[in-house]
Amino acid sequence: MNDHIVSSYDQELRTLAGKIAEMGGLAEGLVADSITSLTRLDTVLAQKVIATDVRLDRLQRDIEERAIVIIATRQPMAMDLREIIGALRISNDLERVGDLAKNIAKRVVGLEGGFTAKKLVIGVEHLAEIALEQLKNVLDSFTSRDDSVAMDVRRRDDEIDALYTSLFRELLTYMMEDPRNISFCTHLLFCAKNIERIGDHATNIAETVHYVVTGEQLTEDRPKGDTSNLISVDLDS
Amino acid sequence: MDIMVDDMSGLTVERKPKVVARDVNVHYGEKHALKGVSIDIPEKSVTAFIGPSGCGKSTFLRCINRMNDTIASCRVDGTISIDTQNIYDPVLDVVQLRARVGMVFQKPNPFPKSIYENVAYGPRIHGMARNKQDVDEIVATSLQKAGLFEEVKDRLDDSGTSLSGGQQQRLCIARAIAVGPEVILMDEPCSALDPIATARIEELIDELRSNFTIIIVTHSMQQAARVSQKTAFFHLGILVEEGPTDHIFTKPRDKRTQDYITGRFG
Numbered sequence: 001m002n003d004h005i006v007s008s009y010d011q012e013l014r015t016l017a018g019k020i021a022e023m024g025g026l027a028e029g030l031v032a033d034s035i036t037s038l039t040r041l042d043t044v045l046a047q048k049v050i051a052t053d054v055r056l057d058r059l060q061r062d063i064e065e066r067a068i069v070i071i072a073t074r075q076p077m078a079m080d081l082r083e084i085i086g087a088l089r090i091s092n093d094l095e096r097v098g099d100l101a102k103n104i105a106k107r108v109v110g111l112e113g114g115f116t117a118k119k120l121v122i123g124v125e126h127l128a129e130i131a132l133e134q135l136k137n138v139l140d141s142f143t144s145r146d147d148s149v150a151m152d153v154r155r156r157d158d159e160i161d162a163l164y165t166s167l168f169r170e171l172l173t174y175m176m177e178d179p180r181n182i183s184f185c186t187h188l189l190f191c192a193k194n195i196e197r198i199g200d201h202a203t204n205i206a207e208t209v210h211y212v213v214t215g216e217q218l219t220e221d222r223p224k225g226d227t228s229n230l231i232s233v234d235l236d237s
Numbered sequence: 238m239d240i241m242v243d244d245m246s247g248l249t250v251e252r253k254p255k256v257v258a259r260d261v262n263v264h265y266g267e268k269h270a271l272k273g274v275s276i277d278i279p280e281k282s283v284t285a286f287i288g289p290s291g292c293g294k295s296t297f298l299r300c301i302n303r304m305n306d307t308i309a310s311c312r313v314d315g316t317i318s319i320d321t322q323n324i325y326d327p328v329l330d331v332v333q334l335r336a337r338v339g340m341v342f343q344k345p346n347p348f349p350k351s352i353y354e355n356v357a358y359g360p361r362i363h364g365m366a367r368n369k370q371d372v373d374e375i376v377a378t379s380l381q382k383a384g385l386f387e388e389v390k391d392r393l394d395d396s397g398t399s400l401s402g403g404q405q406q407r408l409c410i411a412r413a414i415a416v417g418p419e420v421i422l423m424d425e426p427c428s429a430l431d432p433i434a435t436a437r438i439e440e441l442i443d444e445l446r447s448n449f450t451i452i453i454v455t456h457s458m459q460q461a462a463r464v465s466q467k468t469a470f471f472h473l474g475i476l477v478e479e480g481p482t483d484h485i486f487t488k489p490r491d492k493r494t495q496d497y498i499t500g501r502f503g
Contacts, residue, residue, distance in 0.1 A: 003496075003501050004499070004500050004501055005500050005501065005502070006500060009500065074500075075458075075459055076499070077458065077462075077486050077487075077498040077499050077500075078486060078487060078488065078489055078494075078495050078498055078499050079495060079499060080499045081486075081487065082487070082488075214488075215487060215488025216488075
């Protein structure tokens with residue numbers, strides 16, 4: 001990313017990469033905090049997540065503006081161009097990750113004083129652990145320009161999808177057992193879906209890293225493990 | 238055979254090679270200026286040569302119409318053929334060759350004659366016109382193809398040098414087209430022009446490629462990216478990398494190409 005004849009160009013690219021790293025750290029923190037606030041039903045932490053998401057939005061706009069200025073003034077080519085397009089795409093994904101974390105936090109606020117059943121939350125927590133690891137790995141792969149790590153992240157996404165599907169079944173069972181669980185379980189189900197989406201954004205970023213490093217766009221379909229769309233319940237049984 | 242994507246239809250089309258160079262070496266006295274260049278130039282498309290100053294791209298361009306013959310110390314080895322005919326064949330008529338391979342230079346260089354005479358000169362000396370009417374027609378169609386006719390049709394007797402820089406360059410292109418060439422060589426045709434005149438020439442190049450094989454040497458990588466379908470990168474007399482233009486500018490294979498087009502060395 002360095003050694004341009006014009007050193008201020010290097011500086012601009014470094015700043016852009018730095019902003020992505022900052023967004024990545026912030027997004028990881030937001031997801032982790034939103035899950036903690038969920039498992040502890042900590043509304044103060046949840047409020048903090050909601051407030052912090054604004055920073056992520058601001059960073060995303062900042063990155064977008066900087067990328068546009070670099071394109072307009074430097075006419076980037078080859079790997080520089082891919083780098084900038086990559087930054088644009090990744091900042092979009094991270095902004096969405098922040099929104100999903102914020103949505104989880106909002107549900108915690110909504111759940112205040114609600115029924116807490118630790119065993120219901122454990123599954124969601126486990127799902128979040130994998131998603132967070134995916135997010136961390138993929139951000140590392142961007143920093144180190146390591147395509148193989150990025151491709152591992154992409155392959156691992158079906159694990160999250162499969163876990164989400166089993167969680168979906170589990171929550172349905174609880175709801176059928178006792179209608180008083182419905183409200184809480186529905187919120188949890190949305191949280192789980194949000195986490196599953198965060199995993200999808202991690203795979204998007206993995207595909208972007210692959211593009212930045214190799215110049216090739218991935219075309220083949222990636223493995224899909226989410227089959228919750230096929231699940232139905234028979235209320236008469 | 239080059240496989241190219243047509244910008245209009247998005248379909249891939251096969252382009253037969255018009256100019257084929259094999260193991261071309263050029264020496265200026267002791268200096269080895271071009272080292273073993275082999276490339277196919279596809280017909281009816283624009284091929285751009287890029288590279289830092291002194292990389293051999295203009296030298297190679299000048300081999301294609303044997304302009305290097307005029308430099309006493311210059312020696313060219315290897316073969317260059319146009320439509321399978323070796324242009325360094327001793328029996329070949331160089332004057333005829335230069336009618337088939339036209340050239341446009343960096344600085345517009347119209348003859349100090351009228352606009353009409355600038356265009357009419359080539360067809361006349363090549364005996365392409367039997368009478369005044371034929372010449373009139375060639376002048377008009379050449380100026381039209383060069384996108385200049387509307388601007389100069391009422392003052393064809395004015396001096397060619399009275400035109401603006403961009404108009405003069407289009408006049409030079411009209412002059413090159415007038416003798417019915419198959420290949421047009423352009424050596425940095427826009428470097429002396431302002432951005433608007435440059436855009437006109439680029440638009441013209443895009444139109445001309447449906448009838449001619451165009452080879453352009455340019456220092457502007459944006460220009461190469463905009464106008465060409467195939468790009469060749471030269472460095473220190475070596476053809477480092479050639480390929481479809483969109484590949485060269487988004488994912489070049491060679492590190493030297495990457496470094497050059499991203500501005501890492503000059």
